[in-house]
Amino acid sequence: MDDEEHDDRRVARRSNDECRRIANDTKSYYGIARVWPVNIGRILRTGKVLTLRGEKPLIYECVDDAALGVKDAKTEIIDGSIKITTKRAVDVLSSFGDGRSRMTLAHELGHAVMHATDGFVDHRAAGASGTTTLSKLNASESAEHQAKVFASAFLINDLQATELESPLDIATEFLVSLSAAEICFERLQAKQEHAAAAARILEATEKLKAQLRGTEENKKKYLPSMCPACSLTTLFPLGIKVGCDTCGYTGDDPEKGDA
Structure with missing residues (x-):
């Protein structure tokens, strides 16, 4: 030894x-x-x-x-x-x-x-x-x-x-x-470098979350009604009418009256 x-x-x-x-x-x-x-x-x-x-x-x-x-x-x-x-x-x-x-x-x-x-x-x-x-x-x-x-x-x-x-x-x-x-x-x-890197990752994560929240908030709110033209639930409010994001249908909401 x-x-x-x-x-x-x-x-x-x-x-x-x-x-x-x-x-x-x-x-x-x-x-x-x-x-x-x-x-x-x-x-x-x-x-x-x-x-x-x-x-x-x-x-x-x-x-x-x-x-x-x-x-x-x-x-x-x-x-x-x-x-x-x-x-x-x-x-x-x-x-x-x-x-x-x-x-x-x-x-x-x-x-x-x-x-x-x-x-x-x-x-x-x-x-x-x-x-x-x-x-x-x-x-x-x-x-x-x-x-x-x-x-x-x-x-x-x-x-x-x-x-x-x-x-x-x-x-x-x-x-x-x-x-x-x-x-x-x-x-x-x-x-210090580790702390700075962690801060950068946290900042990037928060920015991504904000972007995702913005994207979510900007999504159109589809109505529960089924489109009378394509039968998909992609109708959205269009003034007093409704429009369909899928087929382009424009008219009355099927649940509120005749199309």
């Missing part, structure tokens, strides 16, 4: 939208739903976290870089508390607004909220992109993929990001990595 296999594990299936919803719920829990850039360092030092299994104590510890080796950070449960351990360099860089370091910390928070269970340790490898063998094959059940989606949603406000013109603008506004900003930008662009 290669290193990227060790850095991921199978978890309960969650869609990207569900992971983003959980991230937004977490922002509401910390009272930062409308705040950006998110001060992720302060959040991790609050001493608490709302996991999918309820609120738990949160321990945040920075250690010498050598202590974690090739890992930038890890998340685990110790005596019922969630503990996030990170390299001191990651914490320092995050405090200076380094996008990748901030994503790393938000990524670990995602593990804390969604994945922290007894006996498991979730790692964030140095230089990791968040893509593993498992995430390529089954992203919805990949712990790393879910944490990656969570981190982006936790640090980026979609409503504000929609107003920005490029991935670089998003990266600058929210202090995230350019790769995360690019993924967000492409997703929001696709969402």
